[in-house]
Amino acid sequence: MNRREFLKISCSGLITLYLSGCGLNMQSGQNITSAAETVSGKENSKMKITVITGSPHKAGTSALLADKFIAGAEKNGHKVFRFNSAFKNIHACTGCDACGMSGPCVHKDDIETEAIQKFMEADVIALVSPVYYFALTAQLKTVIDRFYSRTYDINGKQSVLLAAGGSNTPLTMRSIAKHYETLAGYMHWQDRGRVLAPGCPTREAIAKTEYPQKAFELGMSL
Numbered sequence: 001m002n003r004r005e006f007l008k009i010s011c012s013g014l015i016t017l018y019l020s021g022c023g024l025n026m027q028s029g030q031n032i033t034s035a036a037e038t039v040s041g042k043e044n045s046k047m048k049i050t051v052i053t054g055s056p057h058k059a060g061t062s063a064l065l066a067d068k069f070i071a072g073a074e075k076n077g078h079k080v081f082r083f084n085s086a087f088k089n090i091h092a093c094t095g096c097d098a099c100g101m102s103g104p105c106v107h108k109d110d111i112e113t114e115a116i117q118k119f120m121e122a123d124v125i126a127l128v129s130p131v132y133y134f135a136l137t138a139q140l141k142t143v144i145d146r147f148y149s150r151t152y153d154i155n156g157k158q159s160v161l162l163a164a165g166g167s168n169t170p171l172t173m174r175s176i177a178k179h180y181e182t183l184a185g186y187m188h189w190q191d192r193g194r195v196l197a198p199g200c201p202t203r204e205a206i207a208k209t210e211y212p213q214k215a216f217e218l219g220m221s222l
């Protein structure tokens with residue numbers, strides 16, 4: 001597939017997203033959106049869940065959301081693979097197109113050797129990030145860009161977004177949520193819910209909120 005076709009698919013994905021409304025809840029804050037009733041054939045069965053974190057803080061705010069989400073998912077019997085991108089040997093996509101969007105990637109790093117297969121096998125992909133300048137961290141975005149090498153095999157999954165930000169304004173989660181919605185629409189992912197935690201600059205702060213429990217419940221809801 002050449003770039004022109006990629007753009008064509010991107011546009012059609014966006015149109016699909018626009019037409020379908022994508023079923024996504026756009027409010028930030030305390031929202032958990034569950035779409036279990038429309039997930040074909042996977043309700044109540046044990047699923048493979050890949051959690052990709054983006055923070056360089058091992059015990060930070062978003063790590064707590066990830067921990068709780070995983071605890072809920074595992075309590076429900078699901079199998080979880082966690083990829084902490086900030087602590088891995090990863091390289092940015094150079095756009096060389098050697099993969100032709102169907103792999104392998106020229107980078108023989110931790111994404112290619114230990115993670116990409118898990119991404120392809122996953123039923124659910126959970127993206128977890130602090131808000132950095134209104135976006136996902138560069139580490140997590142690096143992983144997402146590398147989906148390019150297996151775009152077709154990472155299509156059609158279920159997805160989750162967990163994010164924490166220091167400020168608490170209407171803008172804090174706006175861009176990150178929009179990016180997630182657009183990505184999910186393009187990838188034909190079905191959103192299973194989001195926990196967006198503004199006003200959480202530190203682990204101590206988020207621990208006092210309802211967000212960790214909401215992350216646990218989201219994991220349990222899958």
Ligand SMILES: Cc1cc2nc3c(=O)[nH]c(=O)nc-3n(C[C@H](O)[C@H](O)[C@H](O)COP(=O)(O)O)c2cc1C
Binds near residue numbers: 132164201
């Ligand atoms: C480089 C950088 C950029 C940040 N940008 C934002 C921002 O745009 N909005 C916001 O609310 N918080 C911002 N923060 C604060 C973090 O999102 C916040 O402290 C978060 O809880 C950190 O999560 P972590 O402990 O999982 O790394 C930023 C922090 C850093 C270090």
